[in-house]
Amino acid sequence: MERDASRDSARHPDARVSPAMRAFIAGLRRKAANAPDDAGDWESSQIRQVSRADDLPARFAVAAEKAGAAVQRASIETAAQSVRSVIEARVAQRIHVPPCDDGVLAGTLRKRVLAALSQMPVLVSCDNADAALFVADASVTGASAAIAETGTMVCTTAGGQTRGSTLYAPVHIVLLGRSQIMPDLCDYFDEACTRGELPSNVNLITGPSKTADIEGVLVVGVHGPGALHIVIVDDL
């Protein structure tokens, strides 16, 4: 992927809107000058399915399991053991833990998880290089946020996180803080709007990779992870 680094420096000065695009917009504007804007606006309260008053971890777990994820509850004390048991059950040999995380996989929890992994007969890599990412049997990451309504986790490239670590390995294990769970999709977008610049890549992940293209038969693990394990850390 690093074949042509010279392109990188030239990219921003190049970024532009083509003259054809500008001419088209100007033409449309002349044509549509008198179109009335008669559509009203909508309120989050009209479309919200889950509210703060609900049991958010429980709602999250139900929705995520319906989407095909496995959900466990844990504490800071027991989270590393939960990760360990998933890796044992999945017989994963090579484990990828990305070097940085904007969720709960930092500080004490990260140390505990890495310590637990170091006592297992597995190879742990914190390297973001393709070679390391593509051979991993499982990856362990945090998430930026989660949505109870749909059982969705949000994984982004904020702070230089890699896109590949939540995508390539057949098993994805996610540690999620209870306080990271928002009620509804509209709460996530309302908040994301106020957080400043969006990272270049934001993924709302709901269950394992799946397809029903062949005769409508559900198959998991097409291009992304076929197994998604979520550990909700109740005291974070």
Place this chain on the structure above:
Amino acid sequence: MSTPTGFKQRVADAISDARLVRAVHLATLHKVESREASFLAMRDPEAIRDAAAQIKRRTLRNLPRYLEQFAESVARRGGQVHFAPDAAAARRIVCEIARASGAKLAVKSKSMATEEIELNPALEAAGLRIVETDLGEFIVQIDRDRPSHIVTPIIHKTRQQVAAAMVRAIGCEYTDDPARLTQIARAYLRDVFQRCELGITGVNFGVAETGTLCICTNEGNGRMTVTRPRVHIALMGIEKLVPRLRDLAPMLKLLSRSSTGQPMTVYTTLITGPRAANEPDGPRELHVVLLDNGRSRLLGGDYESVLSCIRCGACLNACPVYRNIGGHAYASVYPGPIGSLVTPLLAGLHRNADLPRASSLCGACQAACPVKIDIPGLLVKLRRDSAAAQPLSKRAAIALWAWLMTSPARYEAAQGLLPLLLRGDADGWIHAAPGPAAAWTHSRDLPAPPRETFRSLWRSRLQDGA
């Protein structure tokens, strides 16, 4: 591949293909049930449909403003914005970016817009190898077929046909187990993803406020396509915008529920610019190609709301006509009820005059549409608009019909003539009507016209009563 036969012939062929009808029936009915269950589970789904319809209406009413905001936002985050007035221009722009990038191997995630502009043959002619990465589209590509549904492209194929195509194209061992077939495709495409240099995607929603592209896939091929290559080209219709990031909430709540009954697509990816300086992976170049291809003509007119479509496929699944003939019979990139509007409106009525008639106007499509497009109403309007394209004899017959039907006296006179023109057999039914009426009795019988009409009965009863 289809042969250039007429619409009626294609429909006749499709209906007589029992295997096809069964496959499409099963798949669409399953989707209808899943969609209905997911809507029933929601609190006030009507409010969400209203919000979504409102968002799209606002977008279309203010399209120049939102297009400008979107283009500036994309450029501000380091993306390049191109404009293609038609399919040929879009192909030219994409091929030019591909040539400048020096790429030889390109991957594509599922995109109806790229089907609309027939991109793959153009890229191949330009010397690139392009690989479809959605499982269904991959099978369509290796089997030299065409997608027959806008969400599930191989709804018309059996697992045995899929297996045969895989054996032929990539030389794997025969298996017709969908899980095994998927694993074989995964391994094959992993290798392609490791080497590809250019990624091409469509766009589900573009956010004007932030210049964000929203791409939804269940398999993760969309994510791979915007992670592995050095250059990402996104092709989107100019109508795909929503004004603000928060407008995605109602749209996303509806898209996958309408499409497959899932509350959310597995991967909803928001792309804002190429990779940042501190990111270890992702494309270094982002090109957004905005496609008009007939869309702007519809702005401000009677058919504007057709541009609200979010391509969920719910109207295809709900349509009794689609369920019985499948997607190929339409011979249109966009099949089904919405396709019968989109294709003639974008590509011209002239070559697609049959499509607005491929509907029983039962209204199931409108009931299923998450953004409340009045599909039956617009189909009727399009039929009226297309009258000029009908043969003279048909137009004359319809004019005569209208002349008869708009005067009680003429109507009654015609009724009196009817028993003379149409005679029943001994059983009181007409099995083979003469002249142009033969088409009616081709597949059903017609009761013979009664000697006494309702009008004459009514008059005699009134006289009796008086």
